[in-house]
Amino acid sequence: MAGIEQRSIGIVMNGVTGRMGYRQHLLRSILAIREQGGLRLADGAVLLPEPILVGRSEAKLASIAKDHGIDRWTTDLDEALALPDTEIYFDAQVTSARADAIKKAIAAGKHIYTEKPTAEHTEGALELARLARDAGVKAGVVQDKLFLPGLRKLKRLVDGGFFGQILSVRGEFGYWVFEGDWQEAQRPSWNYRAEDGGGIIVDMFCHWRYVLEEIFAGVRTVQCQGATHIPRRVDEAGRSYPATADDAAYGIFELDGGIIAQVNSSWATRVFRDELVEFQVDGTEGSAVAGLRRCRVQHRAMTPKPVWNPDLPAGEDFRAQWQEVPDNEQFDNGFKVQWELFLKHVVLGEEFPWDFLAGARGVQLAELGLRAWRAGRRLDVPDLKL
Numbered sequence: 001m002a003g004i005e006q007r008s009i010g011i012v013m014n015g016v017t018g019r020m021g022y023r024q025h026l027l028r029s030i031l032a033i034r035e036q037g038g039l040r041l042a043d044g045a046v047l048l049p050e051p052i053l054v055g056r057s058e059a060k061l062a063s064i065a066k067d068h069g070i071d072r073w074t075t076d077l078d079e080a081l082a083l084p085d086t087e088i089y090f091d092a093q094v095t096s097a098r099a100d101a102i103k104k105a106i107a108a109g110k111h112i113y114t115e116k117p118t119a120e121h122t123e124g125a126l127e128l129a130r131l132a133r134d135a136g137v138k139a140g141v142v143q144d145k146l147f148l149p150g151l152r153k154l155k156r157l158v159d160g161g162f163f164g165q166i167l168s169v170r171g172e173f174g175y176w177v178f179e180g181d182w183q184e185a186q187r188p189s190w191n192y193r194a195e196d197g198g199g200i201i202v203d204m205f206c207h208w209r210y211v212l213e214e215i216f217a218g219v220r221t222v223q224c225q226g227a228t229h230i231p232r233r234v235d236e237a238g239r240s241y242p243a244t245a246d247d248a249a250y251g252i253f254e255l256d257g258g259i260i261a262q263v264n265s266s267w268a269t270r271v272f273r274d275e276l277v278e279f280q281v282d283g284t285e286g287s288a289v290a291g292l293r294r295c296r297v298q299h300r301a302m303t304p305k306p307v308w309n310p311d312l313p314a315g316e317d318f319r320a321q322w323q324e325v326p327d328n329e330q331f332d333n334g335f336k337v338q339w340e341l342f343l344k345h346v347v348l349g350e351e352f353p354w355d356f357l358a359g360a361r362g363v364q365l366a367e368l369g370l371r372a373w374r375a376g377r378r379l380d381v382p383d384l385k386l
């Protein structure tokens with residue numbers, strides 16, 4: 001690339017031995033950006049991210065570094081943060097370890113990009129937002145679902161006025177997570193222990209906040225019924241442990257404009273859907289069903305008129321009466337797309353709306369969901385300010 005200016009940016013990546021840190025952030029984002037030759041910036045330069053891996057296990061870090069030709073890794077976060085050529089700290093650790101590490105990185109003057117939830121409680125999430133603001137560092141939080149092809153197409157329908165007045169949103173997220181006894185669990189055991197920052201409400205309500213607000217409208221109230229359907233599980237070491245956290249949540253949210261959103265989240269359900277998450281949106285002019293990748297619609301004019309008659313077998317193939325929304329664009333990995341936007345935000349000051357206040361709003365909805373469940377009440381969702 002003769003004549004093209006190349007810039008490097010050092011990124012301290014903590015938690016890359018974990019599921020998300022390794023697969024989505026290291027492999028599918030940072031290394032993918034390197035493999036494509038870097039990130040082309042608006043000023044013509046090319047930005048090359050330089051990861052410095054941080055974690056607890058030397059052996060795991062060394063093995064990842066070797067597999068991917070990465071020369072810098074350490075088990076000492078302070079050492080990594082002291083490196084002069086690192087500008088960004090990224091965190092994909094377990095949720096409970098996040099806030100302390102981010103505080104250190106802010107104190108070291110790094111820009112921060114992090115997995116959600118930013119903290120376990122709203123107050124902690126707001127504190128991080130204030131610290132980042134006061135230190136003058138840029139801060140971003142992963143909101144990957146916004147970049148899913150299915151939800152991008154859904155947003156396109158909303159923006160294009162397809163629905164008329166939107167009446168309701170019904171979300172179904174989940175799959176069976178094995179208990180760990182006769183088949184290994186496909187999620188880490190801390191997810192099922194409240195004392196370790198686990199629980200599906202903390203995990204998923206952060207996502208539902210930004211999905212509902214960015215695609216539809218602000219969330220005004222929350223009702224939530226949680227459950228721990230599977231009371232005992234078996235951990236990575238084969239030990240049986242009590243599941244102290246919720247593994248399913250049945251939430252109802254009132255949105256601005258009177259839209260009712262109902263979202264089920266469960267690690268104790270078997271999938272009879274086309275995708276692991278699906279949202280059905282019903283509006284006066286039409287309806288849509290969007291998943292991770294697909295989005296299908298039924299317009300008002302194409303709506304069949306079923307008549308309730310249990311004496312007869314279903315005479316129509318209801319699924320066949322929907323139309324596929326075309327892609328009309330190329331979709332890249334959502335984590336990578338958001339990383340690229342954050343990198344441009346850091347080096348060129350380009351817009352990046354998913355900051356730590358947005359992160360705190362996600363944590364707030366999770367916390368209110370837990371409180372609403374415990375109290376058996378519908379709770380208002382007040383505006384959050386720094």
Ligand SMILES: NC(=O)c1ccc[n+]([C@@H]2O[C@H](COP(=O)([O-])OP(=O)(O)OC[C@H]3O[C@@H](n4cnc5c(N)ncnc54)[C@H](O)[C@@H]3O)[C@@H](O)[C@H]2O)c1
Binds near residue numbers: 018092095097117203
């Ligand atoms: N954006 C998303 O869709 C999404 C999906 C799943 C998880 N997450 C978030 O990503 C984070 C990591 O989740 P994961 O599923 O990759 O978890 P994981 O258990 O696979 O990885 C956790 C990482 O944290 C490190 N760690 C640091 N301190 C630890 C401790 N005390 N105990 C255990 N591990 C510790 C581990 O070494 C590992 O690298 C969580 O905050 C989670 O909420 C986000």
